Amino acid sequence: MGFICAVNNVNKTYRFKGSDVETRALNDISLSIEEGGFVAIAGPSGSGKTTLLNILGGLDAPTSGSVIVDQTDLAGLNAAEMSEFRLHKIGFIFQAYNLISTLSAYENAEYVSLLQGAPKDRRLFEARQIFKDLGMEAYLKRRPTQLSAGQQQRVAVARAILARPKLILADEPTANLDSRTGSDLIDLMAVMNKTLGLTFIFATHDKMVMEKAHRLILLHDGKITQDIAQ
Amino acid sequence: MLTFIKIAWRNILRNRARSFITIAAVAAGLCALIFLKGFVDGADHQMVANYTDLFVGHIQVHKAGFQKSMGLDKSINNEETIAAVLRKTPAVAAFTPRIKEFALISSPESSSGILLIGVDPERERTVTTLHKKIRAGSFLSAGDNDKIVIGRQLAENLKVAPGDKVVIMGQAFDGSIAASAYIVAGLVEAGAEDLDKNLALITLRAAQDLFVMENRISEVAVKTHSLDDIDATAQNLRDRFGRKNFEALSWKDISPMTYQWLQFDQVFTSLILFIVLLVVAGGILNTILMGVLERTKEFGIMLALGTKPSQIIRMVAAESFFLGLAGAGLGTLAGAGIVLVCGRTGIDLSALSQALNNFYIGSVIYPLFRPVSIAVYAGIVLFLSIAISVFPAIKASRLSPIEAIRS
Ligand SMILES: Nc1ncnc2c1ncn2[C@@H]1O[C@H](COP(=O)(O)OP(=O)(O)O)[C@@H](O)[C@H]1O
Ligand SMILES: [Mg+2]
Numbered sequence: 274m275g276f277i278c279a280v281n282n283v284n285k286t287y288r289f290k291g292s293d294v295e296t297r298a299l300n301d302i303s304l305s306i307e308e309g310g311f312v313a314i315a316g317p318s319g320s321g322k323t324t325l326l327n328i329l330g331g332l333d334a335p336t337s338g339s340v341i342v343d344q345t346d347l348a349g350l351n352a353a354e355m356s357e358f359r360l361h362k363i364g365f366i367f368q369a370y371n372l373i374s375t376l377s378a379y380e381n382a383e384y385v386s387l388l389q390g391a392p393k394d395r396r397l398f399e400a401r402q403i404f405k406d407l408g409m410e411a412y413l414k415r416r417p418t419q420l421s422a423g424q425q426q427r428v429a430v431a432r433a434i435l436a437r438p439k440l441i442l443a444d445e446p447t448a449n450l451d452s453r454t455g456s457d458l459i460d461l462m463a464v465m466n467k468t469l470g471l472t473f474i475f476a477t478h479d480k481m482v483m484e485k486a487h488r489l490i491l492l493h494d495g496k497i498t499q500d501i502a503q
Numbered sequence: 504m505l506t507f508i509k510i511a512w513r514n515i516l517r518n519r520a521r522s523f524i525t526i527a528a529v530a531a532g533l534c535a536l537i538f539l540k541g542f543v544d545g546a547d548h549q550m551v552a553n554y555t556d557l558f559v560g561h562i563q564v565h566k567a568g569f570q571k572s573m574g575l576d577k578s579i580n581n582e583e584t585i586a587a588v589l590r591k592t593p594a595v596a597a598f599t600p601r602i603k604e605f606a607l608i609s610s611p612e613s614s615s616g617i618l619l620i621g622v623d624p625e626r627e628r629t630v631t632t633l634h635k636k637i638r639a640g641s642f643l644s645a646g647d648n649d650k651i652v653i654g655r656q657l658a659e660n661l662k663v664a665p666g667d668k669v670v671i672m673g674q675a676f677d678g679s680i681a682a683s684a685y686i687v688a689g690l691v692e693a694g695a696e697d698l699d700k701n702l703a704l705i706t707l708r709a710a711q712d713l714f715v716m717e718n719r720i721s722e723v724a725v726k727t728h729s730l731d732d733i734d735a736t737a738q739n740l741r742d743r744f745g746r747k748n749f750e751a752l753s754w755k756d757i758s759p760m761t762y763q764w765l766q767f768d769q770v771f772t773s774l775i776l777f778i779v780l781l782v783v784a785g786g787i788l789n790t791i792l793m794g795v796l797e798r799t800k801e802f803g804i805m806l807a808l809g810t811k812p813s814q815i816i817r818m819v820a821a822e823s824f825f826l827g828l829a830g831a832g833l834g835t836l837a838g839a840g841i842v843l844v845c846g847r848t849g850i851d852l853s854a855l856s857q858a859l860n861n862f863y864i865g866s867v868i869y870p871l872f873r874p875v876s877i878a879v880y881a882g883i884v885l886f887l888s889i890a891i892s893v894f895p896a897i898k899a900s901r902l903s904p905i906e907a908i909r910s
Contacts, residue, residue: 332807332905353811360809371804371908375513380506385808387506432808 277440277472278329279305283338285324285495298324299335300495306440306474311466313475313486321495322476326442329474330363331355343439360388364433364471366443370425372417378428379404379413385436396435403431407461423454430458434465444476452481459485507814511821518794522826525790529830530837532783533884536776537838537877538845541870543772545846547765548871551730553863554761555754556632557693558702560724561733563757564589564740567750569722570757575604575676578719579749585723588743594732595725597629602710603721606673606681608653608703610661617657617703619671621710621720630726633691633704640665640689648709651685655692656699663687671703675715683713695863783884788891791823795895802899803907812900819896820889827888835881842870842877 285299298321306312314322327333328340331347340347343362350358359365364385372381382403383396404410407427417425426446433441443462447455459482466473475482483489491499515522555561563570564585566577579585582600589598602621607614624643628634634642638655651669653661663669667687675681685705693699711717727736733753740751755762795802802815846869853866 327905330807356806356809356811358809359807363809365807367804367908371800373510373801373804375510375517380509384506388809388814 275308276305277308277310278340278342280325280329280335280341281339283325283328283335283340285321285328285333286336298495299328302338302495302497304490304497304500306472308472309466309470310472310474311463311485311487312473312490313477313483313488314490314492315477315483316492317478320492322478322492323444324495325492326444326474326476329440330365330442331358360385360436362439364436364438364441366426366429366433366441366446368445368448370417370422370429370449372425372428372432374417377414377416378409378420378424381417381428382431382435385432389436399435400431403434406464407431421454423450423458426450426454426458427461430462430465434469434471439472441471441473442476443473445478446475447477447479447482455479456481507818508821511818512825514794514798514822515825518797521790521794525787525826526830526833528786528790529783529827529884529888530832530834532779532786533831533834533880534838534841536779536783536880536884537835538841538870539772539776539779540876540880541838541842541846541872542850542868543768544871544873544876545869546864547768548730549865549868550765550863551754553632553865554758555730556726557636557695557863558631558633558698559754559757560630561727561730562725562737562740562751562753564723564725564744564749564751565721567746567748570750570752573603573605573721575674575714575716575719575721578602578676578716578721579723580717580719582718582720582723585744585749588740589723589725592736592739594727594729594736594739596728597626598723598725599623599626599630600707600720601627601722601724602707602714602716602719604673604710604714606671606703608657608661609670609672610663610667612662613660615657615660616701617653617671618701619673619710620702620704621707621713622704623707630724633693636691636693637689638692640687642689642691643704643706646706647688648706648712649685650688650705652689652691652704653687654699654702655690656696657701657703658687658690660700665689671705671713673714675713676719677715679715681713681715683709685709780883780887784887784891787823787827787888788894790826791819791892792895792898794822795819795899798899799902799907799910802902803904803910806900806902807904807908815900816893816896819899820892823892823896824885824889827885830888831881831885834884835877838880839872839874839877842872845870846872 281303283299283302287296287298314325316322328335379400382400386396404413409424409427412420412424447458462473463485465471477483487503489501489503490497566579569577589595600623604619606617606619608617624645643650643652665687668684669687670682670684672682727733737751737753744751805815849867849869851867
């Protein structure tokens with residue numbers, strides 16, 4: 274099985290504006306993720322999980338080292354190409370769901386596939402299917418504020434999946450959910466992973482998520498301390 | 504694209520209070536612009552109408568060179584040639600022949616230099632409003648060849664009243680001394696000092712007899728159907744008469760000072776309108792910018808998901824366009840409505856100022872309804888509301904997704 278992404282000797286240091294104080298968020302990270310993986314990146318707060326996901330998703334650039342996603346070296350992309358890259362290759366699921374508040378659940382779910390230019394009937398068909406799989410058929414027309422936390426995060430999952438990305442990056446997707454809802458959500462994603470062959474990478478410090486992952490990478494102070502297949 | 508229009512539209516609905524304030528501000532600003540413009544146009548129109556109606560007329564036809572140096576030597580002996588052309592010009596509503604010459608007026612008490620006008624009492628009424636400005640006695644009637652109407656101020660200086668006798672002296676067409684006595688029929692108060700001090704009117708026949716001119720005249724004063732017709736008609740008459748024989752002058756040529764004053768007034772008004780426009784623009788900028796800042800996180804999400812910066816710009820611009828369109832629509836309706844209603848009823852400023860009469864405006868102003876200028880202002884405001892959104896739109900499109908989402 275091939276690798277969907279690889280980072281080599283990636284460093285990321287943040288320098289606060291107008292000071293010499295530097296934070297080393299990632300310290301010489303090298304890592305490959307297999308296609309179809311269901312991977313958790315775990316570690317305490319401040320260990321660099323979000324930074325790593327942002328770099329993999331083309332939202333941030335490393336200070337040094339190379340990042341290759343789906344055979345594309347991200348260092349070679351300009352801003353417009355990076356935006357295009359995110360649109361077509363990456364699905365994002367955020368801790369705070371981050372739905373567009375003026376759009377309905379259905380409109381949020383189809384947002385990215387619509388930007389991709391997918392035909393309307395395909396979007397509608399696939400969205401119906403996914404909402405059914407997520408147990409959300411009744412909520413297609415609701416606005417985000419009319420949905421519970423778990424329901425909002427399911428819409429976010431639908432949005433990421435409908436775009437048919439190469440890689441779904443989920444930054445602490447269960448952190449704002451109660452354990453039962455969080456567990457159900459991860460199970461749903463596991464099903465998507467299995468049936469659609471989608472690659473998921475989670476940043477998490479939720480034990481339950483770590484247990485359900487097929488591979489667990491532990492980060493500490495920007496360094497990988499363990500990498501366990503399970 | 505439709506999605507961004509949809510999102511823009513829903514953003515407007517989402518923050519109804521802010522949208523309402525923006526729309527109201529645009530509408531109020533545009534309404535004020537339209538009203539001010541209508542008011543000033545109305546005042547200017549009245550000023551020109553009253554000024555020209557009083558004495559000058561819209562157009563004057565003279566023998567060529569008369570305007571430069573007025574004199575009986577530049578009188579017209581073929582009035583019928585001019586009359587024939589004027590009768591065939593559709594824009595001409597009425598015209599009247601006159602004699603115009605400087606002379607000396609004397610009473611037992613005093614004497615004074617005057618501008619003596621010989622008028623056809625009946626036809627003069629169709630071109631000017633002098634007959635309505637009689638403050639004592641009466642205006643001339645046909646056949647009143649031994650009567651004279653003089654300015655009220657002049658009568659005071661001469662210490663004469665209606666019924667008194669005055670003597671006019673001047674130089675006749677043949678160079679001899681012209682002198683004759685007249686009974687004061689009435690006193691005219693035009694409200695313009697130069698006229699009230701210097702004007703004296705006798706009948707055309709009396710003037711022709713006084714100056715021994717037979718049927719010669721000095722000028723034909725013309726009234727057109729509308730002030731808007733004046734320039735074109737004057738040009739038309741110039742073309743027909745040819746420059747060598749006659750001069751056809753609009754009131755602007757005859758009273759360049761008055762015309763310049765009017766132009767200054769319009770520049771000044773434009774400046775005020777421009778300032779109002781700036782205030783309106785500032786209001787739009789403020790609300791759009793606030794709306795953008797409020798949604799920083801949402802723009803961050805959109806950018807993170809792969810939305811192009813240009814799409815964000817279009818979305819913000821569309822939002823601004825909707826607000827501008829609603830505001831401009833309401834403002835146009837309100838402004839046009841107010842101008843139309845006030846144009847009927849008039850706005851009475853007599854409580855505020857008596858001075859307006861001195862500018863020929865009159866104390867009741869009727870705003871002028873001009874669809875073209877209303878459309879122009881509506882267009883400018885609409886354009887501004889889009890142009891102004893460019894800055895906040897670019898700001899939104901350049902956000903860093905990570906920072907925006909974290910905020
Ligand atoms: N924009 C930033 N500017 C400065 N320091 C940052 C920034 N983002 C993250 N950091 C720092 O980098 C380190 C890693 O942060 P992060 O990747 O968010 O960790 P995690 O997601 O594991 O909690 C932390 O010390 C954090 O304070
Ligand atoms: Mg984090």
